[in-house]
Amino acid sequence: MASYAVSRGAARFTEEQEALVIKSWNIMKDDSANIGHRFFLKIFEIAPSVRQLFSFLCNSDVSLENNPKLRAHAMSVFVMTCEAAAQLRETGKVTVRDTTLRRLGTTHFKKGVSDGHFEVAKFALLETIKDGVPASMWSPAMKNAWGEAYDHLVAAIKQEMKPAALL
């Protein structure tokens, strides 16, 4: 496992932020399939054109709500994002398999994913988590902790965003 060191970033991620991320992730974990799905539906609600980046959505006559490939993909992205966030401080780095990170970098590069896409996904993620935890648990500090963890993951992906041939 592991292997993308962002030491400066990890140093900035405090114990309090870690606690907020882990507390909320523990609440959401068992419902990852549904919450992850809502995360992607929120992205597509904000920016419908993003659907074109997913080959399994093109030429599909199954609705977004019922597309099993979307559900599976959304859950894996959501779980990876949350697990990486929960382990950020403990490991001192963004904890994703090396090969996964390289694959993510290559795929995002190939698809032409831009800063704007990452921004929309961040907003959608934070809105989804806000709705995924009890209202009394959500706070500006929790939003900030998740936002920062997400930024670290994106920084790690961006660093791997290059053509496959250069790897």
Add this chain to the structure above:
Amino acid sequence: MASYAVSRGAARFTEEQEALVIKSWNIMKDDSANIGHRFFLKIFEIAPSVRQLFSFLCNSDVSLENNPKLRAHAMSVFVMTCEAAAQLRETGKVTVRDTTLRRLGTTHFKKGVSDGHFEVAKFALLETIKDGVPASMWSPAMKNAWGEAYDHLVAAIKQEMKPAALL
């Protein structure tokens, strides 16, 4: 005034949709400065990088909340959008001054505004209107009416998106 005919679009905009737009616009009109400002703050919340498209936000040390140029710009965009929506069915076209539409087209072209930008602005507009009217007034039909009116305005702007030299 006037002058961008979208007859097919206007035909699709029903009396009921017109009534929903006008009813909500009448509620918001007097508070256009604040609601317009919230519209732009929502855009920047979703996609912070969009701020770079506005020259009056670059090199400014005034916060977004207190920037008078942003407030003025946001209000004029919001009022124009709502007025065009409210008049869509009556006039059978997107009602914006010819010169305004050409200027809007040129500016959006020059700044490299993309489909994604228009999508984010649409989402932000609908969220802002939802929060700008009484909760009992908001409905899926009202959301749909505003969304369709917005799409007509964007179609009119896109048709004018070309370099100034070609005009």
